[in-house]
Structure formats: structure tokens, C-alpha cells
Amino acid sequence: MSEHSAVYNELRLDQQLCDAVIRVGNVQFHVHKVILCNCSPYFRALFTTWSTPDSRLFDIPNVSPDMMKVIIDFAYTGFVPVTQQNVQELFIAADQFNVNGVIQACSDVLEEQLTIQNCISTWWFADTYYTPDLKHRVFLFILNHFEEVAATSEEFLQLSAQQLTKIIENDRLNVNTEKKVFEAIVRWIAYSAEERREHTSLLLPKVRLALMSPEYVLNSITHNELVKASKECQPILLKTLQVMLDLRTRRLSDLASCNALARPRLPPAILLAIGGWSGGSPINSIEAYDVRAKTWFPIIHNEEIPRAYHGTAFLNGSLYCVGGFDSIQQFSSMDKFDLGTHTWQEVAPMHSRRCYVSITVMDGYIYAIGGYNGQHRLKTAERYQPSANQWTLIAPMHHQRSDASCTTLRGKVYICGGFNGDECLSAAECYNPEMDQWTLIAPMGTSRSGIGVIAYADQVFAVGGFTGTARLRTAEAYNPHTNTWHAVPSMFNPRSNFGIEVVDGRLFVVGGFNGFNTSSDIECYNVETQEWSDVQDMEISRSALSCCVVYGLSNMAEYAAPRQPLQYPIEEEEEEEEIEV
Template identity: 30%
Template sequence: MLGLGHVAMNAAEKNVPSNRLPYNSRQRQPSTDSDSSTTSDNNRSMDGPGANEYKFTENTHSNEILQGLNDLRKNGQFCDVTLSVDGVKFLAHRNVLSSFSPYFKAMFLSKLAESKQNVVQLKGVEVDMMSLLLDYAYTSSIVITRSNVQALLSAANLLQVLPVRDAACLFLERHMDASNCLGIHCFAEQHACTDLQNKAKDYALQNFLEVCHHEEFLGLLPAKLVELTSSDNLQVDKEESVFQAVARWYNDKPEIRRPDFYKVLETVRLPLLSPYFLHDCVENMPVVKQNPDCCQLVEEAKLYHLLPDRRAELSTSRTKQRNSADTIEVIVAVGGEDDKVVLRSVEYYCTKTNTWRTLACLPFAVSKHGLVASGKNTLYLAGGEFPDGSASRTVWRYDPVLDFWQEMASMIVPRSELGLAMLDGCVYAVGGWDGAYRLESVERYDPSTNSWSMIEPMKMAITSPAVIAHDGMLYVTGWYSGAVLEDGDGIELVQRYNPRTDTWNELSPMLIPRSGAATCVLNGQIFVVGGWHASTENTNRVECYNVQSDTWEFKAPMCERRYRPGIAVMEGKIYVLGGEEGWDRYHDTIECYEPETDSWKITGEMPTSRSWLSCVPLQVKKSLCREKS
């Protein structure tokens, strides 16, 4: 081999200082041709300031080193360790093994017995895979096939040869289909290949209708099936398809799977099934009939269908639409006043994307109306005040499927600043202002006959009440009555109406009097937020009523003071929109209440600031949504 001593000797023979190269060499630059085996990392001229330095790099050096080490291994030269796999011996070099595998590096640098042994026993690795990985260590190349990919990934994962493991994952990902995605998912999960595990699961969820007909699906363990069928991202055309897949899985091994079937059925969103399918297919399945827990799930779904206007109270994870549904649940905001300008706009807010879209606007401008959502996913708007100050008797129904407002039978009494609620399938219009007097009267609308009738009036004429239906009763809180109180104070009186006896009774009063508040039901309790409280003007105070104990307690106050805001409950949270801060300030912010932490935070903005708006949760078709300009 030609070394530096030889170069120095030649320079001395030619009377050239040993620390300099001959003139001809200094003038010749490294070749830049594509077939050259050398290159220069520093192209500065040797006649310049860096003439005493020349960095030379041989591109093929690393490959030649690997090739040389591999030749030494094959010839058994300089090998200092033998790997034994199922009795088969592999000669190798400790430094090479340590360089390509953290597993071997930790082994040979530790004080374990293996660090001193000449023969190291390896378990959990197949002979052929060890041979492939050793070839990779000495050549940087490996061939992955359908027949060896799983065993190779397992061995590479054990020996921490991460590039090979990742290459095997990529191979599996590229060969993934409906027949093997579940097997790949489970295999990746066993080997902590998180990225491949998630991609395989996503593939199974997105192609569930095809995946569920393959053999791998029938072999799933109950826990893994539950993981799939409980996902909001399960892509199905209808929930009936999920039940049919689950039933097919059960019928493959009924005796073994009978004890776990309840846990699987619990993930099927039975309330979203057709009531006829629920009766004919689910309830008549023998394993369902014989299991009381399964029967309870069916009863829950039946109640959801039988009591449509109480669906908010019956809300569970099983009543939530999957993301593949052609509808989404949103908060619809209707009308309102912006600096005393009456709005006709109807928009919805998506809490997931924090975006607004428009729906068909109101037939005419009206404010201080009542709005309620029926259990059959329609809206009823009643009463209100026209721009000329007169009260309205008109009633409109909104159909989100057609995106259309249809006029219904008018109320008996014109009402603005009324309260509106849906109870046992009927719409209740409570109190309000008829243009001349405050009203104590209450009337009820029957959608089946499209007619209104008067019921037992309240004991006091009121306007701006907060009205809510809960568990078969009507609750009226937080109103204003100038006929009784001076200076426009709100009232802390709470009344409850029983439709079965047509009677009213008083409950424990609120902690502070208020009018123009908003109310909702969350987790079986009634929340009253904001409104007008004379001692502090508009308020951000929030209180909560426990129906069982007939008691009130304060909750965390809102971030902003709000009079006549909109309110809606979505996915276990309260959203409050808009409202008045004072006589000349309207909010355009949205606040969200987290019951787990008893805290509020601003989560979004409205297209325009306003008060006197009405808000309800509603299912709307994605195809009807138009972007807010």
C-alpha cells in the first residue's frame, strides 16, 4: 500500500519540499466527469489562501469497506464473535454488529455474560432472517418479499435494526387491502409499529363494508372488534350495516362469543337504526333476547324513537352520528338584532371546524321571537316583533332536508319576547308581550292537527322568560314583570308546569333575580345563564338547578356579561352566542362551558354581533351547506 512516507520520499528525490506537491500536481484539479471515482469537497484553488489544504473524498470508500468486511466475514477472518441461532452458527465482527444494531451495541458494551462470550445464543429470531440481516449489515441491501416480510419485521424489531423494520412496514403498507388490513394492524400493534398500526386501522375503518366480509374480520377478538365499531370514523352508509357485520361475526362462533356479545352490541348505535329494523332484526336475535343487558340497549333505542322531543335528554355515545353520515350536528342561529337592525339571516355554526354556513333566511324580518327544535329534526319559530313594533302571531316550520320555511297555523294571541319550548311532542308558547300588555297566558301547538289551544295560565304576566322542557315538565325561570316590580328588576320566581294535570307549582327561587336569560339542560340539570339583573345590570352569572333536590347553586361565571344570548348544548358542552353587554354593545363572541372543569372559554366568533337571537342544535345535510361570504 502506498503511504505518506512513500510520497515524502518521492518529493525528496525530486528536490521538492516534502510538505508541498509538485507544480504539475498543484495545477491539476480533480475530475468532475460522471464516471470519476473521486470528488473534491473544497474547490478552492491551491494557489489561493487555502493552497496548503486539500480535502479529498473517495465516494466508493464506504462500499469498499463494507465489501472488504463482508469478504473477511465469509472467509472467517478477524471474526471475534459467533452468533448461534437454532444451532446454526454465524461468524461476525463485534464492531460491525454494534454499528448496525443498538441491540448488539448494548449487549457488547454491557457487563452481561454475552459481552465476553465467543458464542452468543440468540432466541426469537429465525435462521433465514438472521442471515438476511447479517447480509444487510455487511452490504446495506436486503430483499423483502411477501413470504418473509413478517418474520423479517419481527427480527428487525427485536434486534433494533430500524431501517429494515421501517422498510418492512412500508412494504406492508403498499400491499395493504381489504383482506389483510386487519392482520397488518394487529401485527403492527404487537411490534409497536405505531404509524403502520394507525394506517392499517384507518384503512379498515374507511373500507369497513368490504373488510367485514373477509376471513380476518371473523377472526377478530372481541376487544379489537369493539375498537373498530365504536369509532366515529367508521365509514358506513347506514348503521344497519354495522349491526349486520357484528351479527355475522357472532354467528361464526356463537358459543364462544355469547359472553362478550353485549360489549360488542353496545358499540352499535341502536337508536340510529330504523325502528322496524330494530324490532325485526335486532330484538328477535336469540342472543339479544337471552341477555338482559342487550335487552336494555334495545329498550334505550326504543325510547329514543318513542320520545323524539326528549332525545337531547337521552343523548349518549350511541346516539351520536358517525362522521360518515351525510348530516352533521350544528348550532343553528336564527335572526336577532344588530344595533337595533332586525336580521333575517339563518346560519349554522360547526363546533368542530369553527366555521359558519348559511341556510334559507327567514321569510321576513322579525325579532324577539321564540325558536325550538322538535325531536323530528325540524324547527318551529313563533311570534316576535315586527320593525313597526307590533307583535306577531305567525308560526313557521323549517325543514333542513328541503332547506325551506313553511308557514303553519298562527297562534291564538300575538306574542313577542315570549318563551318557546317543545314538550311531549307539542310546542308551548309562554307569556310575552302582545303590543299593549304583558301576558300570563300560555298556549300549546299540536303538530299532528296543526292547531293551537290555550292551557292553564301562569299566576303572573311576564316577558322575556327562560323556558325549558325537561323530563316531561315545563320550567319557566328568569322573567320580567313591570306590573309588579319597580325599576325593571328581574324575578327569581321559578314555576313548573305539569301537562298531565294542567297545573303550575312554584319551586325554589333562583339565587339572583333576572330576565332575558338563556337556559338549557345539561347532564340532567337546568342551567340559567346571563340576562338582566338590576343590581348589576347585565350579568355573566350562571346558576344550576338540581331537579331532584329542588336546589340552586352558582357555577363559574361566563367570560362576558350577556343579555338575550343564544344557547345550545352540543356533545356535553354548553355554547352561548352573542347577547348584549350594555345598551350600546353587542357581542359577536361564542363561549363554551366545560362541565368537567366548571370553566368557560371563548371558542369562536359570529359573522355579526347581535342579541335576541335564537339557537338550537340541528342535524343538517352537508350538501345543503353554503359557505358564508
């Protein structure tokens, strides 16, 4: 509260210089007209347009004394005590008097309190009181948690057909398989089958049926009682089979991106491949992999300096490129790419030049560990705090190491392998930030420089690399509970200095050097099946790159594969229904 506000509030509490009385039922509030005018357009109109200048007593209907007190207190102090108990009643009162500060505070609390069980009623509430920003954020919550909402929420069963359509036709609907969308429709219809079965043909074409397996469509959907009973569904199924046949002969293409039955949904996360060494020199290009569309495509961005043997991190909606090498000098610099505005900005440099650096993120900090400064292999480490734009040195490692790789798991940083200037390392260690201390852990079974290290399935995976004589296909995983390493299935191809990340529940290895050439080759590992599989190649062969996964972006479509306007197999003429409480 400012000094002036404190004075005004003291005068109000002492009922001095007050020129109006707000009466709610039998409760009176002595106020200063100018203070309430500053807080709310409602009160400005009440005091200047809807009454005469000499009016002093104002009866306010349809609000409780408690809520009016909170509104008046906010007008004088700028503080509003929003609680789980009063948030909706206070929101309604603030909406009635158009007090934007209170509306925003209530919106923030409603968003913080979102759960699987209350998100739909909050969506309805936000629509009723016309708060588009809150309504949009709650809608995104529903889309992001759709599988849980559809399977467990009682509110889900109260949606209208048009509301359900709005949800399941959205590209941002986050489902692992389209089977979950079909099952959600069946659950919704079954809640009131006689009344809702007529909506089957409205809802079915919103499912991306052509992305399912032909066996599931033919055996489960075609024979579903609701689908069999609807004549309007038969042409939808025929169209689905036709699209499936078309897609069998080619990759997901323009046909898939515009056809509603085959159009991949937007992924919840995007895998980026950034910079690296290609064609004999460092590059600055960025490619993105869309796991739903199964394709790589270039990201257009303002020019960033070419760099290789660098690290990247995603934090607070921005991409950071750390250290590296431009074929002439090693960098201590770090550049930040705002994924919302597509612009680069240089931020605070590290204490040391670091190429072959290991980078990871933990608890809101970016860690930069080891590397090569042009003269020495480093054992030093530091971390960056974005809010302060500042790097701070932390305890040094036990080993000098460049060309290592690191990850975070259960509140600790793990770093493995690398090169100490004389030999490739099998040594590994972990960092505890609470104690600012590194501890040696069991060494890997193989020495690995140019290694890929990533946390996956509650273990630390160490993949590929260079022994000093050969590039590796092998991989091993560390169990922190037993301090032991065990072998996991080998990759198809040997590689070192590649990108590694986990996205869509799978471990991806990207590009690298195979001993003869830089590679555009990608493969991924599924821990459940314990199998590697091929992924579409990048457009550019590159090694010494860095990979990063970005998520939670409001403009995710700008980093996903382009999608054309949808074409539905059957055009609906019904107007979109307004949300009703």
C-alpha cells in the same frame, strides 16, 4: 281491506271462481290469477309468459307453505303479519316473488329491531337481497353508533378489511375522538392478527390522525406494535406530523376539509343562530355552527321575515320560528322551515301575539309561554301539535313574564326569570302536562331578565341576563331533586338576550347584548371540567336571537361547513369489495 278486496278474499276462501292452484310441497292454495298479478310482477310473468293460458296448477319451489300463505293473504288483504321470528324468512320469500309491499313491511321491522349487536348482520342481509334504502339506513345506524358497535359487537370482528374501510372513512362516522377509530382498528386486527396485520397501512390513513393530539400520535400510535411493524405506515405518520404543523399556524381551512388526515367529520348535530337584532333593526339571517369544523357559516334560505325577541324549535325535521317582533308589531304567527327542501311555510298562528316569548319542545309539542303582546306582559301559555296544525291553551303561569326563558327536564317544563312590567324576576316555576298545572319552585339567587335557561347535566341552568341595572356574567343551576339552586362558574362576558343551547356535550351561549353593544361572541361551558372556553365568533353581531340544535337530517352535509373532495396521503388501487354474508 276495501269492500272489493273483502269480496275477492271471500271467494278465494270458498274456492269460488278460482282459476289457478299454487302448490308448495303438499299444500295447495286456490287463487285468482288477476289478484296475484296485481300483487307481484313474478306472478304476472308466471301466468302470462311462463305458462299457457289454460294452465291451472303451478308448483313453486324454494319457499315454505307458511310463507306462501302470508304472501297470498297479503295479495288479497293488503295486511302482512311481520314478526321478529318470521321477518327474515318472509323478506326472502317476498324478494323471491318481488312483492314490494311485503319487502317494505319487513324492512321497517328490521330497522325497528336494529341493535348494536345485530346491525352489521342486518347490513349484510340488506346488501344480499338488494334493498338499497334499508341498506343505507342500517349503514347510518352503524355510523351513528360506531363507538358502541366497535367496542362490543362480535359481528364487528367479522367485517372484511374493505367493509371496515368503508365505515371508518365516512364523513358521517360519529366519534367523539379519532382515538376511538384507531382503537377499533386495533381490536379488529387483533381478532385475527396474523391474517389481518397486513391491512394496517390500508386502515391507518382512514383515521383523521391530524385531529388527534401530537402527544397521542407520537406516544401511542407511533409506538403501537402494528404500526411499527408496517413500513408503509411510516410515510403516513410523517405526513400526519407535517399536516399538524401546517394546521398549528391557521384555523381549520381548505387544507383540513380536503386532506383525509385532518378533515373534520360531519357533526351529528348543528347549532343554528336565527334572526335577532343587529345594526339597529331585526334580521332574518341564519348562521350554523359546525362543532367538528369549529366554524360558523351562513345558511342560504328563501327569505323569511326579519324578527327579533322570538323563539325557535326543532321538531320532526323542521325548524319553527315563533312569535317575535319586527320593530313595528308583535307577532302571533309561526313559520316552519323544512330543512330538507329549504323552504318556508306559514302554519297556524298562536292565540296571542308574543314577543319576548319563551319556547321549548316536549313530547312532540311546541310550548309558547308568556311574552309581551304590545300592551301587557302575559302569564298565558299554549302548545302546538304539528299533526293537527293547532295551538291549544294550557293553564296560565303564576306570574306574568316576558323576556324569560324555558326548558324541559324529565317530563316537565321549567321557566325562570323575566320581566313582569315593573321589575326583573327571580321567580321560577314548572309545568306538569299530566295535571295541566304550574308549580312555583325555589326562586333563583338573582333576578334575571333576558336570561338563558337550558337543561344540562340533569339540572336546569340559568345563565346571564339583566338585573334591571346591569348585565350578568353569573350562572346558577337548579337541582329538581332538592328544589335548590347553586352557583356555577361565571361566563367570561356579561350578556342578556342571547341564544343558549346544548350541543356536543357542552352548553353554548351565543351573541346577546353586553350593556353597550350587540355581540358576536360565543363561549361554551363543560360541566365535567366546570370551565368556560371561547368559541369562534359568529359572522354577525346580534342580540334578541334564538338558537336551535338540529339533528338526524339525511342532508346534514347541507348544514355543515363545506368539505372538499378527499385527498388521501397514499392512494389505494384496490377495488371496493362487495359485502359478503
